[in-house]
Amino acid sequence: MMQRLEKILIANRGEIALRIIRAARSMHISTVAVYSEEEAGALHVRQADESVSLGAGSLNDTYLNIEKMIQVAVQTGAQAIHPGYGFLSEDYRFAEACAEAGIIFIGPDAEVLKLMGNKMEAKQFAQKLGISVLLGQMLIAGELNGEAKTLEYPLLIKASHGGGGKGMQIVGSAEELNEKLTQASRAAANYFGNGEVYVEPYVEKARHIEVQILGDGHGNLVHLFERDCTLQRNHQKIVEEAPAANLPASVQKKLLDAALLLGKETNYSGAGTVEFLVEPDGRFWFMEMNPRIQVEHPVTEEVTGIDIVREQLRIASGEPLSFRQSDVSLKGHAIEVRIYREDPEKAFAPSSAPVNFYRLPGNGVRLETDLDGDNEAGSQFDPLIAKIITSGESRSDALAKMGLALKELSVHGPKTNLLYLKHLLNETSVVNNEIHTAFIGEQLQEHLDGLQKSRENVSREVLLAAYLHLGFLRKQNEAVDTWEQVGFNRLKNEVEISIDEQVFPLAFHSRKGNSFQLQVGDKSFTVSVKETDTQCLTVSLDGMNHGIFWSNHPVAGKWLDSDGFHFQLTSPDLLEDYHGEAAGEEQETAEDEAVVRSPLHGKIIDIQVKHKQTIKKGEVLLVIESMKSENHVTSPRAAKVKSIAVEVGSQVTDEMPLIILEDI
Known part of the structure; x- marks a missing residue:
């Protein structure tokens, strides 16, 4: 109707x-x-x-x-x-x-949601249609009754009534099954309102390929080809692309046919996605059907020219699809990356600090974000900051455009995966599409080591010159009240500047406009600094240009962003670098004590130790929930619990004391 x-x-x-x-x-x-x-x-x-x-x-x-x-x-x-x-x-x-x-x-009707919402029943339905599935079984934490030892490992735990990788856990042995079941069930209950979980065989070295379908109430059911969502961290997608590169035509046809068969047999109406694991030999397994719009739908829109959300609204109005299968064709390649508030160096733990500055890529890039000049992206419900989508005639074109887009992007405040994504997309295995769902986990430390080396190669002289301009020379050039410059009447162009607490004494002289001579140690440089845009500098050092983004650090000094790496710069010669109590005072502790502090904003959902308990190094002390994921805080050493400063339900912030330890 x-x-x-x-x-x-x-x-x-x-x-x-x-x-x-x-x-x-x-x-x-x-x-x-x-x-x-x-x-x-x-x-x-x-x-x-x-x-x-x-x-x-x-x-x-x-x-x-x-x-x-x-x-x-x-x-x-x-x-x-x-x-x-x-x-x-x-x-x-x-x-x-x-x-x-x-x-x-x-969306689809309630019966389809009920069927596909129960992942076990959805698999049984697909199996009856002749589609290969990885059959699983329901398990309840604390009620295994010997089942753990009868299962074959490795296993994957999944939420029965939700998707998106929320709460997924890989289990390598019977000994860790119950603990991981508890974690997965808790995450499922928190995000989907239902704590039921199930286990299935874990397929290694597979690709994650999904097919977009659309159906209306007039008998039209079409596919919009496939997407590759193989690059994931902690079972959460961070890079998606369409179409799937290097997918044999015979395998592609079987995937498309299987997706359409599921849609036909469920009389599907609306937008849906059928997800598969594809092994290197071409075998594939139905995982689940997501009966909704997907986060990654823009890449399909880019290569087909079809607005999926508009079609959803047409279908809901009772109208037929605006096209038929014969009208759908692929043009070029599209890639999407998800910019998340998370710290790759801490197993991608959420980072909920507020955004105090951002710069988005320019023309030719599709952006999906709720960042704007007046309000930062919310952090309570979702760690996603932005989706960046680039398109090109080929995969290499889309990758090249993405590299430029990520270079133009800057976010200050929370930790993000931006630098990690830059590094990841330059990896030879990624460029050649030689990847699988566990690729990120297996290569993570190697990638982080590479990032650290790149960070060490960032020119400290460029950072010093930029901060010198912002903190000292710009003020002198603007002829502001000298009382706003602490000590300029005695400095004689010699100052100290710290980069991430490493102190650099330096001198500057022979100034002419924005140009000056910079002396750092026994090295001298010719420097000019220009403000090319709001909170954007171009530093020319010995004829080489370097782009710098900057923002005021919330505690002291400034954030400077060079090549995507963030550095905190401060100077004892500037009053603005001292924010009094805002900088916080370190809690004094005895030599035999250690304060375990919160690594992020969130809520305490479990405390696993007690007062006076003796603990081992690496033992889990408590669990913090942040942005719908669980984060385990572990002991930095073998010790005894002297006191616990929080309780279950407590809201905590970065660096807040949680537990005080003492020597055994």
Whole structure:
């Protein structure tokens, strides 16, 4: 039945909410945004035609609250709800609630969601259709009753009622099964509202290939070819591309046919993705079907020219697809990278510090982000900062454009995977597409060592010259009040500047405009510094140009970004470098004590030690949840627990004391 959509509610946030708003606006459909109290100023709230608060609290109180979503839709007169991805997008109870309220759910019907939402049942369904599957079994933490020893390892634990790699765990032996089951179940309950998990055989050296399908209520079912999502960390995709490179045509056809068969047999309506593991010999295994829009849908749009979100809205209106299978063809290649708030050096642990400066790539690059000049990307619910998408006539063209885009990108504040992505995409194995799903985990330390060497090669003289301009010479050139310059009447052009706490005495003289002579140790350099854009400098040192991004460090001095590496620079000769109590005072401890501090913002969800307990080096002390992932804080040495400064449920911030240890 045709029903022209005039208003939709978007039951999501961040970049996907903005993506849906953009598509709806192009079809003259008004939008209603929802938000948690903490995100009242978010960009999706300001971009939508209307916005309604879901109140404060956890995900269960806000974005996972079905009753509230329905109430908001009814209250605002929205005819339909687009769930985006994650959150309620795969919850059949939400689709049922929409139907009961007379609201269109923009996605497949509840029965399909129920079938595909239970990963075990979905596999059994696919197997009956003759599609190869990796059969698994349900397990409950704490109730194994000897089952652990009967299983074949390695195993992969997955959430039964959700996707996206949330909570996945690889298990290598029976001894670690119960602990990892507990972790996976807790993560599944937290993110999907259901803690059921299952295990299946872990396939090594495989590629992760998925097929995008679209179906309408008029008998049309099409594929939009495949995507390669093999590059993952902690089972979370960070690089996606379309089409899959070096995929034999015979294997591609079988994958496309299998995806269409699943769509046909479920009478699929809407956008969906069928995911497979593909082994080097061409064998493949059905993993799951995600009955929703995917994070990585832009790469498919780039190579097919089809707006998938617009098609979702057409289907929800009762209209047929705007094209047929014979109209779908591939043009060129597209790559997407996900810029995350995470620290690769700490096993990709989330980093929830606020963004205090960013610079996005320029023309020719597709950006999906909720960063804007007035409001930073939210960090409470999702570590994603931005998606960068580049396209070209070939894979090498798209990779080259991505390299340039990442060079232009800068984010200050949280730790990010930006530098790691730059390094990863230059790896010979990645360039030649000789990769598998465990590639990042196996090569991580080697990649980090390479990054550290590159960081050491960044010119300290360039950093010093940039900071000298920002902190000293610009002020002199602007002829500001000398009281704003501490000690300039006595410095005689000699200062001390620290780079990440390493002190460099230096001198500068023979200044003319933005040019000067810089003396660092026994070396002398001719330098000029120009401000080429807001918070962007070009430093010319002995005729070589270097681009520098800068921002004020939240505690002391400035962040300087050179070649993507961040450095904190301070000087005792500048009053601005001392922020009093903001800099924080180190807690005094006795020689036999050690303070274990929080590595990130988050919430304490488990404390595994007790007062006076003797612990080993590397033993887990407690678990912090941040941005829907668990982070284990371990003991730096063998010791005894002297005191515990937090409790389960405590909110913690970077560097907050958690546990004090003492010698045994």
